[in-house]
Amino acid sequence: GENVEQHPSTLSVQEGDSAVIKCTYSDSASNYFPWYKQELGKRPQLIIDIRSNVGEKKDQRIAVTLNKTAKHFSLHITETQPEDSAVYFCAAGENSGGYQKVTFGTGTKLQVIP
Amino acid sequence: ETGVTQTPRHLVMGMTNKKSLKCEQHLGHNAMYWYKQSAKKPLELMFVYNFKEQTENNSVPSRFSPECPNSSHLFLHLHTLQPEDSALYLCASSHHGTASGNTIYFGEGSWLTVV
Numbered sequence: 001g002e003n004v005e006q007h008p009s010t011l012s013v014q015e016g017d018s019a020v021i022k023c024t025y026s027d028s029a030s031n032y033f034p035w036y037k038q039e040l041g042k043r044p045q046l047i048i049d050i051r052s053n054v055g056e057k058k059d060q061r062i063a064v065t066l067n068k069t070a071k072h073f074s075l076h077i078t079e080t081q082p083e084d085s086a087v088y089f090c091a092a093g094e095n096s097g098g099y100q101k102v103t104f105g106t107g108t109k110l111q112v113i114p
Numbered sequence: 115e116t117g118v119t120q121t122p123r124h125l126v127m128g129m130t131n132k133k134s135l136k137c138e139q140h141l142g143h144n145a146m147y148w149y150k151q152s153a154k155k156p157l158e159l160m161f162v163y164n165f166k167e168q169t170e171n172n173s174v175p176s177r178f179s180p181e182c183p184n185s186s187h188l189f190l191h192l193h194t195l196q197p198e199d200s201a202l203y204l205c206a207s208s209h210h211g212t213a214s215g216n217t218i219y220f221g222e223g224s225w226l227t228v229v
């Protein structure tokens with residue numbers, strides 16, 4: 001099965017700086033890579049995703065890159081703000097039998113220091 | 115946001131109790147999931163239902179029993195749990211059949227404490 005590793009487990013940055021979270025995956029069949037943000041006491045929410053036919057995707061201050069050959073993908077947050085503080089999860093997977101079969105990483109707790 | 119709602123939000127139960135978690139999705143999705151979230155561990159997929167049919171059971175102990183009466187409702191029946199089962203249980207849903215409609219939407223979760 002799929003194995004997803006995520007680093008770092010905690011990350012502190014000054015407000016305005018950039019934050020980068022990296023993930024690796026093991027199954028070459030994986031073709032869908034979502035990123036979720038979970039604020040304290042809240043549900044995980046999708047913030048951006050990328051599919052294997054795309055190398056990079058950007059949405060305002062958030063960007064994700066994918067290197068299929070090396071089986072790794074990264075989340076980049078620029079101009080960080082205190083409201084970016086949360087736990088971020090990467091995931092890798094594919095559509096399987098009519099549902100989204102994804103494996104999640106262990107999460108990165110991001111703290112943005114004002 | 116009330117797309118996926120879960121009740122109860124908090125539950126404390128003894129090891130000999132029987133209780134149930136309930137999930138309802140209002141998004142017209144055709145797949146529903148139960149995930150377990152424990153401290154410092156990745157989200158663990160427990161069960162998946164697609165059009166009311168169970169399509170995945172990730173070696174979950176039989177003390178957890180899912181039920182999906184229709185595409186909008188999902189239950190997780192709990193009995194004779196262990197303290198290590200204490201965790202946040204997240205329900206989720208997604209829609210399949212369109213190219214871009216595969217996003218998994220999570221509920222707020224049910225915090226379970228087994229004493």
